[in-house]
Amino acid sequence: MLDQNLLTDPLDSKIASLTSVPTHGVHDDNYAIFEALRMLAGHENVAWDDQNALPVEVFCSQLLLTLQPVEVEQSKKPKASKSQTDGEASKKKTAAKTTRKSSGKRSGKSADELLGNVTATMTMPESELDSIEAPSADGLIPDDLIPDDEKVEVQFQPRLSVDGIDIDVQKCEIVVGGLSPVEPAIILADADEDRIVLCTLADPAAIGIIQFLLRGDYRDTLLDHATASRLALAAGSIDSLIRVELPPQLAGPIVPAPCELVLQMRPRPGAGLKVSLRVYESRLRDSLIPGDAPELVPCLAETGPIRLQRDLKAELESAEKIVQRFGLSRLSHESTMEWVALTDHAALDLLGRLHDAGDESPRIVWPEGETFRVRGEITPKSLRIKIDDSPDWFGMTGTVTVDGVDVPLQDLLMAVREDRQLVRVGDRRFAKISEAFRKRLTQLGDTLVSEKGQLRLAGAAVPLARDVLGDDVTLETTAAWHQAIERLDSLQDWSPDRPEGLDATLRDYQLDGYRWLARLSRWGVGGVLADDMGLGKTVQTLGILVERGPVGPALVVAPTSVGENWVREAEKFTPALTGKLYRDCDRDEVIKTAGPNDLLIVSYQLLQRDAKRFASRGWHTLVLDEAQFIKNSQTKTSQAIRTIQADWRLGLSGTPLENHLGELWSLFRTLSPGLLGSWQRFRSRFAEPIERHSDADRRESLARLVRPFVLRRTKDKVLKELPPRTEITLRAELSAPERKLYEDARLAALAELTAGGGAPSHEGRRRIQTLSWLTRLRQLACHPSLVEPSWKGTSSKLQLFLSLVEELREGDHRALVFSQFVKHLSVVRAALDERGISYQYLDGATPSHERQRRVDAFQNGEGDLFLISLKAGGTGLNLTAADYVLHLDPWWNPAVEDQATDRAHRIGQERAVTVYRLVAERTIEEQILQLHADKRELVAGILDGTDAAAKLQTQDLIDLIKAEMG
Structure with missing residues (x-):
């Protein structure tokens, strides 16, 4: 604690009471002193008696340090010792401890007497002078200051200013430094002026610099101009901590500084990357923060000290462009022009963007021996796929080998899903996925569903998956896969004629529609006939129903208003089919006895009510007329229809998509389960990117996925004879x-x-x-x-x-x-x-x-x-x-x-x-x-x-x- 015996009683009691204030967990005597002085300064109404007046002045700003060389006349110059001549000034402390003048009853006390022998907590930092190459004497000091054949020596006189108030450093000493871990400061005791000056600083490092520069070594020491230049250069290099004014004859000429911004990368322990945007200048040992003072930066050129003139506005504008273009603001912000990519994924995403920018990317600077290494490029030829089969889907696994490391297919799919160009192949080693292959992997991922760590491919997605895999991927397949491919190939060229049981003359587009339905039927996957109203969806559907009729019964679910129309159209165009309205029949009997060529029509309302009856048996064909009735998958009607067992399912709707993509997903959940996956997957992969962000790539991917299973024609395209x-x-x-x-x-x-x-x-x-x-x-x-x-x-x-x-x-x-x-x-x-x-x-x-x-x-x-x-x-x-x-x-x-x-x-x-x-x-x-x-x-x-x-x-x-x- 504070040595109270060195203080007079009234002042002693005041300071002692203040130093007992809790210090927020920091138990340090000097911190307590600092808190006491700060509080004293804030209490303007504290009454001091004449005996113990001790003004405390507080300045919350950086210090201004002026280093002014003074020419010493040869006749008055003291003889320097050899150590002084070599620039090694003695380390004795020469700060004057003058006795202040008495005023009234006030007795003079030195700074030590005012506060006692308090030792500063910050140790003296090592001087940077020895590491600086001594410049040539030429050009450092104007010729008119150098007498002929004489070596000029100068004497430094530091001047300290706080908020424009000069402080005589020869009459002050730093009593305490580095007091607060939160708010660094120094205390200067000025005995002659009867005051203590408390100066808060922007950076704790500034305290040590002040201690070094003001400790007195250079006040009475004569330096040759080479050593003086080194000192000036060292002082100027700390301008970001303490504003320093240097004499022009020592600071050197002003030279425009080029504005090159670099990204300094430093891998973080464990994962991620620290990213700093800095101004690079080859003549400086340290890089600078763009747009941050000082504007004049001292440095040592081949010809001697110079001052680099920065364009802070241009630096800041360039920095903002880099931040915006490369998404630095999306990273975690750490400090001025510094960010952190918390994960390797985030780091690789940034590096990928920088890589793609080519020459337009800022230069990247890595610490020696520390970098993210990219080990080659992943292409389709490096991918090996193995396909297994099960009754309802195909299983898929795959790997690529890079640098002797196997990378699973799922890692590749996750990378492209997260829009990453690189995948990990070892400790800080990564491989780049080629751009063309990224697109193919994205399309492949659209066809696959991950369940319990396994990738599954629905049978309906086989055509798209086959096209995506192409011929340059190594495939290991099964007999079932080959059979599926052969069946698809045979169906592509299959164009059946109008079925014999259909007594209707089909227009060309209607015949094309029937053939499309026939191919889906043979393939065994559901679909949606989405023709405009009035183009004859019913007659096209009756064509496929009469073709499938001999194998088993068909169930048509339709709005009540069109039930009778189905019966009439069936009687007119497909007499081989027996059309019945469920509401007009013995309901238990008609369901039990339904067989080949039977066509049962039921309303959505009745099917929902009697769902158990309809689910009690299998149906060869299920047709949903006005299929938008099940656009909400959560309704009881939709749930009831999903319980029906059917060999093949078809939806009819002129408006399969009315308001949002959830309607399309609901349709396919019933008609072709597995094609679009779960709602969560569909929402994150398609619905949100398309509906919220208008993602054109995702929209096209979804269209490509469902296109084989939706046939839509509009009247203006196929009915040229239709009146306008x-x-x-x-x-x-x-x-x-x-x-x-x-x-x-x-x-x-x-x-x-x-x-x-x-x-x-x-x-x-x-x-x-x-x-x-x-x-x-x-x-x-x-x-x-x-x-x-x-x-x-x-x-x-x-x-x-x-x-x-x-x-x-x-x-x-x-x-x-x-x-x-x-x-x-x-x-x-x-x-x-x-x-x-x-x-x-x-x-x-x-x-x-x-x-x-x-x-x-x-x-x-x-x-x-x-x-x-x-x-x-x-x-x-x-x-x-x-x-x-x-x-x-x-x-x-x-x-x-x-x-x-x-x-x-x-x-x-x-x-x-x-x-x-x-x-x-x-x-x-x-x-x-x-x-x-x-x-x-x-x-x-x-x-x-x-x-x-x-x-x-x-x-x-x-x-x-x-x-x-x-």
């Missing part, structure tokens, strides 16, 4: 009362949905609220009475609709009218009844037999209009008697509207079809129309290989409400 279809958007301007009602609701929605900031824990409830408000706004855009029963007026959209209907009737046209809201159709019906306009009507409550009667009536000319709820009548109906289609309100997914439009625009239509969409201006409906283009891109991106769009999140929906309507 024109689409027109009609906009209705809301009246003033309608606008006020709508805007009031919109603002109320925003107030409710943005309250509370949308906590993640409430996300589900928030989404439900959002959808509810969106529905309310959509209804207000149609007719205010759908939300406000007290509304007595009409609506702008209804008036636009009635005006359009009058024009159609005058032109002898008939129209299908679709709405998402049954209540909206009710409002329309009332208006039509009032005007005596005839129509047919269909919604979800219409019995199935009545549905068909009304369809037939309209086809036979009864009714100017056919009012249909979008959900109940958007599929499975043939209404070619209409040549106009009116959509009263836009639905989120344009595919649903397109399906509804296809009720009229299909085979059998002889007139041009015009589609009108009625939209309320400056409402949510206009936002929905904008989304239509994005939804179409999502479908095309996977099924046709074009761009895709992301799935709407809750915030996206709220943003639609926020959008300014005008």
Whole structure:
């Protein structure tokens, strides 16, 4: 502890009480002194008596050290000793311990007397002077300072400044140094000025430097100019710790410094890499931090000391470009321009990016003998694959050998999955995967599923896997693999004729569709016939059903509305098949006795209810009509269908992908299990990269994977004879009362949905609220009475609709009218009844037999209009008697509207079809129309290989409400 006997009582008690303050676990006497002085400085109201006044000044900044040489006249120059002449000054301490002048009752005390003999905790650092080559005397000191034939010697007088206040170092001494491990500082005792100066520093190393430079060795020592130059150079080299001013005649001329940035790499113990971005200058022993002071850097050139002039702004700009281009900011940040790659994977990822940049990469500097070594390149020829078989899949293992080390295939697949170019082949030894091989490995990984450490290949993925492996990979296979390959090869050239049991004339594209189905059937893998509505998916499917009929029964699951149509189409085109509606039969008996050439049709609802009955036996063929019914794999309907045993499965859907990729995965989970793997794998490998990040490579990979199992043709491509279809958007301007009602609701929605900031824990409830408000706004855009029963007026959209209907009737046209809201159709019906306009009507409550009667009536000319709820009548109906289609309100997914439009625009239509969409201006409906283009891109991106769009999140929906309507 502090020697209290050396202090007078009042000061003693004050400091002693302060030094008892806890020191945060650092038990060190000097640290306690430091804390005491710092606290004393902060207490301005401490009363000192005249006897013991001891001002404490605290400066929280770096020191400025000025080294000023003073020419010594020859006549006054003392004779230097031999050791002095050689630059070895004596080490005796010469700091003056002057006695301060008395003032009043104050007695003079030296610095030692003020604080006692406290020994500094930091030991003296070794001088760097001896390691510096003594420069030539030429050019170091101006000629006019050098007398002829005389050797000039100079005397250094260090000057210390703290925040612009000069401190006479000859009257001060460093009493304590390196006090705090958190906040390094020094204490200077100035007896003459009655003060103690506490200086905090930026770096603990600066303390030792100050101790060395200010200890007094050079104050009264004469140095020859060579030694003085070495001292000046040494002082200038510590400018980053303490700002140093050097005399121009010793510092040397200013020379522009080139700006070369290098990456210093140092392998970390265990794994990873420390990365430092530095300014490199060959004339400096140490590299510099880009953009960091000092601007003038002293160094020793061949001609002597010089000062390098840095362009800090240019350095910083270059550094930022390197950080951004090579992703240094993605690493763990350690300090200024220093990062850490915590794993070898992260390190290799960085090195791979630097390698790819070629000459544009900054130079990499490694410590001697420490580096990451790349041992060759991995190509397809170095890969050996072994394929085993089991009843439902093929097992795959593989290795490559690099530098005598076997690298498993799984390590290669993981590397490309993580977008790494290098794989480990030993201790800090790696091999680079060639770019072409990386792409092939990525495609191979898309076909493989890892289960319990084993790689499995689904039978459906064999074609793509074979193409990816190619001929340059060494394969060790089984008989089952060869048989699968031979079967595939034979099917590629197989083009069967129209089956004899199909009494229909097939168009060319329909015959191609049947052949595609026949090849999938022979191969034994499921698929999706995804033709546009109206292209004859039913007749193509009946062709494959009659071809497979003699082997066993077929089960067709279809919406209730199209069940009877299946029976009629089967009777018409495939009389050899016995079509039956499950609902009209003895249900236990029809399932038990179903045999060859039997075709049983059941609705999705009934199959879910009687799932155990259908799962109690095997079926030769399972067909899912309007397969989008199972787009959600978690529904009871989807789960029930997956329990059905079937030799072959087929899905029919004009919209296999409506909103997001999870729908596609759900379809294939039922139709071709194993092709797309688990949902977790599919989501991380395809769904998230495509939907969230618009990853074009992942989108193309998914399209390539599913392409053999999806056949999609559009009417504009295959039905050149189909009459044209024109689409027109009609906009209705809301009246003033309608606008006020709508805007009031919109603002109320925003107030409710943005309250509370949308906590993640409430996300589900928030989404439900959002959808509810969106529905309310959509209804207000149609007719205010759908939300406000007290509304007595009409609506702008209804008036636009009635005006359009009058024009159609005058032109002898008939129209299908679709709405998402049954209540909206009710409002329309009332208006039509009032005007005596005839129509047919269909919604979800219409019995199935009545549905068909009304369809037939309209086809036979009864009714100017056919009012249909979008959900109940958007599929499975043939209404070619209409040549106009009116959509009263836009639905989120344009595919649903397109399906509804296809009720009229299909085979059998002889007139041009015009589609009108009625939209309320400056409402949510206009936002929905904008989304239509994005939804179409999502479908095309996977099924046709074009761009895709992301799935709407809750915030996206709220943003639609926020959008300014005008």
